Amino acid sequence: MKLAVWFPIRWNKPRAPRLRGGTLAGRGAWLVFLLVLGVGVAAAGEHQEPVLAFPERGLDSPEIYRDYTTRFFRDAHRNTVQIYIRQNDGRVVHLWANGANQSLGFSVRDASGHPVRLNWASSGAEIGQEERMLTLTYRLSAEQTPPFTFGHFLLGSMRFERDFQYQQGHRKPFSRAAFIPPEFPALIENISRLPEPIRRKHLNALNAPSVDALKARLLPQIKVLGPQLVRVGQTSLDGKNHLVLQLTALSTGAQFEPGEGTVTLNAPAGQPVQFQIQIASDGPSLTPLSARDIFNDAFFTFYRQIEKKAGLPGGEALRLYFRRLQRQVKGMELLSSQEKLMAGLPNFATYFGRDMMMSALMMEPILRPEMLEHVVGSVLRKLRQDGQVSHEEGLGGQAIRENAAVYNRLVEQYVTQFADRPGPEADSLLQQAWHVVTHLQATTENYWMVDDDFQLPVVAAHYLGRPDIPAQRKRRFLQQAAGPNRPGSRLVHLLKNLNYVAQVTRPYVDDPVPTHLVSFRRLPDGRWHSGSWRDSGAGYGGGRFAMDVNAIWVPRALEAMQSIFRALEQIGYPREALVEALSALPGHQILQRYLENESALQQAIDRWQKALEHFVVSLPAKEVRAHVAQKLAWLPETERAYWRSLLEQSRAADQPLEFLAVSLDERGRPIPIANTDLVTWLLLENVPEQILSGRLSAQRIVRWLALFERPYPVGLLIDGVGPVVSNDAYASQEIWEAFRKDVYHSPRTIWGREVNLLFLGLAKNIEAMQQVEEEKAKQQLAPVLETFRRVLEKNLRAVEASGLKHNELWSYRVTGNGVEPARYTTTSDVQLWNLTNLAVQYVLSRLKLENDHP
Numbered sequence: 001m002k003l004a005v006w007f008p009i010r011w012n013k014p015r016a017p018r019l020r021g022g023t024l025a026g027r028g029a030w031l032v033f034l035l036v037l038g039v040g041v042a043a044a045g046e047h048q049e050p051v052l053a054f055p056e057r058g059l060d061s062p063e064i065y066r067d068y069t070t071r072f073f074r075d076a077h078r079n080t081v082q083i084y085i086r087q088n089d090g091r092v093v094h095l096w097a098n099g100a101n102q103s104l105g106f107s108v109r110d111a112s113g114h115p116v117r118l119n120w121a122s123s124g125a126e127i128g129q130e131e132r133m134l135t136l137t138y139r140l141s142a143e144q145t146p147p148f149t150f151g152h153f154l155l156g157s158m159r160f161e162r163d164f165q166y167q168q169g170h171r172k173p174f175s176r177a178a179f180i181p182p183e184f185p186a187l188i189e190n191i192s193r194l195p196e197p198i199r200r201k202h203l204n205a206l207n208a209p210s211v212d213a214l215k216a217r218l219l220p221q222i223k224v225l226g227p228q229l230v231r232v233g234q235t236s237l238d239g240k241n242h243l244v245l246q247l248t249a250l251s252t253g254a255q256f257e258p259g260e261g262t263v264t265l266n267a268p269a270g271q272p273v274q275f276q277i278q279i280a281s282d283g284p285s286l287t288p289l290s291a292r293d294i295f296n297d298a299f300f301t302f303y304r305q306i307e308k309k310a311g312l313p314g315g316e317a318l319r320l321y322f323r324r325l326q327r328q329v330k331g332m333e334l335l336s337s338q339e340k341l342m343a344g345l346p347n348f349a350t351y352f353g354r355d356m357m358m359s360a361l362m363m364e365p366i367l368r369p370e371m372l373e374h375v376v377g378s379v380l381r382k383l384r385q386d387g388q389v390s391h392e393e394g395l396g397g398q399a400i401r402e403n404a405a406v407y408n409r410l411v412e413q414y415v416t417q418f419a420d421r422p423g424p425e426a427d428s429l430l431q432q433a434w435h436v437v438t439h440l441q442a443t444t445e446n447y448w449m450v451d452d453d454f455q456l457p458v459v460a461a462h463y464l465g466r467p468d469i470p471a472q473r474k475r476r477f478l479q480q481a482a483g484p485n486r487p488g489s490r491l492v493h494l495l496k497n498l499n500y501v502a503q504v505t506r507p508y509v510d511d512p513v514p515t516h517l518v519s520f521r522r523l524p525d526g527r528w529h530s531g532s533w534r535d536s537g538a539g540y541g542g543g544r545f546a547m548d549v550n551a552i553w554v555p556r557a558l559e560a561m562q563s564i565f566r567a568l569e570q571i572g573y574p575r576e577a578l579v580e581a582l583s584a585l586p587g588h589q590i591l592q593r594y595l596e597n598e599s600a601l602q603q604a605i606d607r608w609q610k611a612l613e614h615f616v617v618s619l620p621a622k623e624v625r626a627h628v629a630q631k632l633a634w635l636p637e638t639e640r641a642y643w644r645s646l647l648e649q650s651r652a653a654d655q656p657l658e659f660l661a662v663s664l665d666e667r668g669r670p671i672p673i674a675n676t677d678l679v680t681w682l683l684l685e686n687v688p689e690q691i692l693s694g695r696l697s698a699q700r701i702v703r704w705l706a707l708f709e710r711p712y713p714v715g716l717l718i719d720g721v722g723p724v725v726s727n728d729a730y731a732s733q734e735i736w737e738a739f740r741k742d743v744y745h746s747p748r749t750i751w752g753r754e755v756n757l758l759f760l761g762l763a764k765n766i767e768a769m770q771q772v773e774e775e776k777a778k779q780q781l782a783p784v785l786e787t788f789r790r791v792l793e794k795n796l797r798a799v800e801a802s803g804l805k806h807n808e809l810w811s812y813r814v815t816g817n818g819v820e821p822a823r824y825t826t827t828s829d830v831q832l833w834n835l836t837n838l839a840v841q842y843v844l845s846r847l848k849l850e851n852d853h854p
Helices: 029-037 158-166 183-192 196-205 211-218 297-310 316-335 353-366 369-381 396-418 424-437 451-464 471-479 490-510 547-570 575-582 589-596 598-609 611-615 621-634 637-650 678-684 687-692 698-708 733-741 752-770 775-802 837-844
Strands: 018-020 023-025 046-048 052-054 068-074 080-086 091-097 102-110 118-120 125-130 133-142 148-157 221-226 229-235 242-249 255-258 263-266 274-281 342-345 348-351 392-394 444-446 481-483 486-489 616-619 657-660 809-815 818-823
Touching: 052 316, 068 118, 068 125, 080 118, 080 133, 080 342, 091 158, 091 274, 091 342, 102 158, 102 242, 148 158, 148 229, 148 242, 148 396, 158 396, 183 196, 183 211, 183 396, 196 211, 196 424, 221 255, 242 255, 297 316, 297 353, 297 837, 316 342, 316 837, 342 353, 348 353, 348 392, 353 369, 353 451, 353 678, 353 752, 353 837, 369 451, 369 471, 369 481, 369 490, 392 396, 396 424, 396 444, 451 490, 451 547, 471 490, 481 490, 486 490, 490 547, 490 575, 490 589, 490 598, 547 575, 547 589, 547 598, 547 611, 547 678, 575 589, 589 598, 598 611, 611 616, 616 621, 621 637, 621 733, 637 809, 657 698, 678 698, 678 752, 687 698, 687 752, 687 775, 698 775, 752 775, 752 837
Parallel strands: none
Antiparallel strands: 018 023, 046 125, 052 068, 068 080, 080 091, 091 102, 102 148, 118 133, 125 133, 133 274, 148 263, 221 229, 229 242, 242 274, 255 263, 342 348, 392 444, 481 486, 616 657, 809 818
């Protein structure tokens, strides 16, 4: 991802407003916009208590949430709005999770430049609407007394706020240059280089009368409207959308004074201050879904049972359990709309293909059939022409940033190569640039990820294979257009994806050597892009071929292809008709062969099911001890002493270890990072069927699961915390260093996604083994069933004890007193992957465990 930089542009004072051609224009255009709103914009609206708030008494540890608090609301159109306060940084951020993924943020410092601690001063918020603007109003109080200064105003895309904090910009002095995506001033510079008639045309497309007027949109404009009233306004670079942040001092004698990109609040000595915040946006709205739209009847039966039990005398533990369940249901509502399931709040309030599809698979036991249609339909709507799945969309300001980069390349090529040579090539570049500048907010798509291309067939096969969905409904769904400006039906787009899968997996079918596996893309610097869910720089240890992609998703995608063909026949699509539909797709011959010859597809499936053998790492006890000893010697003294003591007590390093490496290097050799990715295989696989058919050894799956119950740093499990997402003890020191710098997918983190996949995969297969009736089969499965139960209960206890199981990810600290769970600083408060815990609770309620759950 390309990040914004610190751009050395000074703050500008606003000029007088201008209105041209009925549109807002000019450097002071935002003032016209504010004057249209008028002072009355702050009038009271409908009062609303928070939908959710963190931390919540009885559910969340105050220590873990120290210096952080957040609330969630619904605006007048029922878009999700999140407000969070980082008290140790004095930063307040408002996420507007609408169709533009907007945010409004600011920081508060005292006279010494230290953060001012802020607290809620109102129980809820007032929501309203003024013309096109949706508003939300609430109050804050400061623990310190004035004077203090408001600065680092950042209004735009939530992606900007995300980058700003990733770069630690929110902790830098207010005097530092403002945060501006570099593509924006570059676009303005490129417009100024165009010939005058073309420049005028492009400025008009951006609703700007001049280049100076466009420059004024680079920064939020700050206006002190009175002693106790400040408004900050931001117009989008294309002039189409507006954000407003209004500060009102509520204390007698308090007064704002303007500064350079800041405002300072003064008040009589020693007087505490409250102030009112109002935010306003004219961004596009989403269409929210309710719990009844999301969850099926079976889930609501379970939900009502818990609610009823929680109301009985002496049911305090159940009441807490139900409150958490209720909170998760509300969280799912906050993320869900007809357009998409957002990945997480606050940082990922938009479409992520992988997150939606994985969550649909994990939550399928509790979702209504319509939810699978929402997911599959959303993914197909964004499919690339060659069948690749979009990983992430860019909206609003982020779309402008990415489209501006395209515009800049086109204009730079025109100016440097063709400005003095008119002709077809110059005309073509200008025409392309014109199309971009007139659609600067057109949604952008990121197709760099690899795993999601193979997840789509699996989810589609689940949908088409459901017996509770009538054939007529499935046909109607497939016959509908994939989306606006997307020629072709959903069925045609699904075939495009299957065609892509068939093409990229064929080299390994023809010659099953490791270097013919599905590869990550190579970056310009020569490294391999981490193109699956461990998408940090260190996530796959620098590997080229990911285990989860090649050993799990590709074989399942080919199996799903087979299931889809059969399901399509059953609902009225004969193979001959599908072959005809394929004829328009480039390189369709492989998929056509699979359609016409099922044995050819089965051969491909069989070949790919053996791909996992390339990733197997088997270590005798002697090597386990040696590797772990080397890693411990590298750790700081406190950590080294603790882990050594633990190993002496547990003797965990005295047994051999077998696991699947996280990836292979470019020569096809395993990079021996132990990891949790087997949990995805557990969810998708019917383990008892594999064992009873002879395709899987019971001893092998028991060996693999040992990783999840042997204590870290030998295995993955940390008591009171949970299973770490990776263990690099068996890898090189270079990888240890990489994980120390980039901890996102390192042995320092526990991922809620992996925890819930583990619980769902184990529970599903435990349930399947419990249903086996034939005595000989039961005996064959007995050691596996015992292992699955033991691993499940150990990990349940550890995760429950952490107090952080509802988080996207969490971490831990090693102290002289042992290991303590810790909140990960940039975790999402409401995260789609973590809400799959609802499915975990539902599935666990059907199992008989030693530590029985409600």
